[in-house]
Amino acid sequence: MKKLDKLISENLQALIEAPCGVDPEEKWQSFKEKYQTELLVREKEGTDTELEREKIRIPFGLKFAYIAAGLVVAFTCCMMNPQVVSAFRDQVFKWVGQNQENELVISQIRNPVTPPGDYGGISFAEAQALALFDLQYPHYLPESLAAVEPQINVNVNEDGYSSVTFSFIKGEAYLKITQRQDVLQSNKNTFVPQDTEVSEITIHNNVKAVVLETEDYTDFQWQEKNIGYRLMARGIDREELIKVIEELKTEA
Amino acid sequence: MEAFRLLYLKYYPKVYSTCFLILKNSATAEDAAQEAFLKAYTKLPTLKDLGKFGAWVAAIATKHAINIYNQNKKIIVVGEEDLMQHFLSLWETKADDYEPCRKYMEKETNLEIRKAICRLEPVLNQMVVLKYYWNLTDQEIAETLQVPLGTVKSSLYRARRLLEKKLTSFGKEYFKRGKERELIRHEKA
Numbered sequence: 001m002k003k004l005d006k007l008i009s010e011n012l013q014a015l016i017e018a019p020c021g022v023d024p025e026e027k028w029q030s031f032k033e034k035y036q037t038e039l040l041v042r043e044k045e046g047t048d049t050e051l052e053r054e055k056i057r058i059p060f061g062l063k064f065a066y067i068a069a070g071l072v073v074a075f076t077c078c079m080m081n082p083q084v085v086s087a088f089r090d091q092v093f094k095w096v097g098q099n100q101e102n103e104l105v106i107s108q109i110r111n112p113v114t115p116p117g118d119y120g121g122i123s124f125a126e127a128q129a130l131a132l133f134d135l136q137y138p139h140y141l142p143e144s145l146a147a148v149e150p151q152i153n154v155n156v157n158e159d160g161y162s163s164v165t166f167s168f169i170k171g172e173a174y175l176k177i178t179q180r181q182d183v184l185q186s187n188k189n190t191f192v193p194q195d196t197e198v199s200e201i202t203i204h205n206n207v208k209a210v211v212l213e214t215e216d217y218t219d220f221q222w223q224e225k226n227i228g229y230r231l232m233a234r235g236i237d238r239e240e241l242i243k244v245i246e247e248l249k250t251e252a
Numbered sequence: 253m254e255a256f257r258l259l260y261l262k263y264y265p266k267v268y269s270t271c272f273l274i275l276k277n278s279a280t281a282e283d284a285a286q287e288a289f290l291k292a293y294t295k296l297p298t299l300k301d302l303g304k305f306g307a308w309v310a311a312i313a314t315k316h317a318i319n320i321y322n323q324n325k326k327i328i329v330v331g332e333e334d335l336m337q338h339f340l341s342l343w344e345t346k347a348d349d350y351e352p353c354r355k356y357m358e359k360e361t362n363l364e365i366r367k368a369i370c371r372l373e374p375v376l377n378q379m380v381v382l383k384y385y386w387n388l389t390d391q392e393i394a395e396t397l398q399v400p401l402g403t404v405k406s407s408l409y410r411a412r413r414l415l416e417k418k419l420t421s422f423g424k425e426y427f428k429r430g431k432e433r434e435l436i437r438h439e440k441a
Binding site: 004005007008009010011012013014015016017018019020022024025027028030031032034035038 | 265282286290366369380385415
């Protein structure tokens, strides 16, 4: 067996020490660049995680503590409120597992893709989970719509961007608020029919909104933080509608 | 950084070749080697014996190489014949010219053992290269790769058995002749 060991050793030496056709100096340059990039990424992310993989390695001693704490929290939440399914506000889903080297790894999927399509008859929490931005909900409603539950619809397009509509309808009164991500640059023309009064108002202290008014409806359009908003209403006073806009907040 | 550069220049080709032996693909071998040096640079203070820097980086690199292999099992396609030619072209013999028969036999045996090493499955290749080239003990391999000592021992045993089996008539004859030569030398002494 020693002869075989020697044979293996000699041949491995010949294989590994033979010229391999790579220039170490050249590779050193690419190593330095890669290292600089990783440093920048770490600074940007403010973590000590590995580049690209988003792995957080945890010292061996803490493994069980983390798992135990996680189980206790999960169990307690389930026991206290078994009906509620909570969504992560920042769309970060986490789970704990082990890699092939038996290291504990917390994996993260950010902004999981929602299949394109129309989602109707859903709750505010479900709409919030589908939309990748903070939804605004009217905390003030005109008296005629005060007790009305909204119909919520979400449309997710092929690029993963979503638009969310809250519709409040009761008799002749109608109020529809649409919120849409406007992250990409685009040009949009709004057709202004005859006999339409066009004006501009200031809302939320410094945001300009365009108002289109006809005998039948009132239409407000404005943009805030890359989200496009549109409020259309029928049978409701303009002043009441401005109150609705001013009371749009991120929680239902 | 300058001191690390010297270590890098010294060990990169060997670490790269080690990964190449496991992955049999130059691009992925390069990735594994670079990743290993990046990790080594950040973890250098944890290395107790600087004299084992090469073996340490190589062990890290083989871990990366095995991960890459597992992730890309269906993607890496390499003509084995090309690889063989690459290794064979680098073949050197230590035999003297006065014994052409022995030289021929040695050459054929070396060729067979190299082919057999290259054909080992990556995990066995990893163990063999760390043990026989980088001179890590079984215990050190187990600690570095964070696997049980028993796994290392059984993998090495399996690898040796496989290599032994792959040695066909030439190799066996070579061993037999070697034993005969030793006996003659012993008798003469």
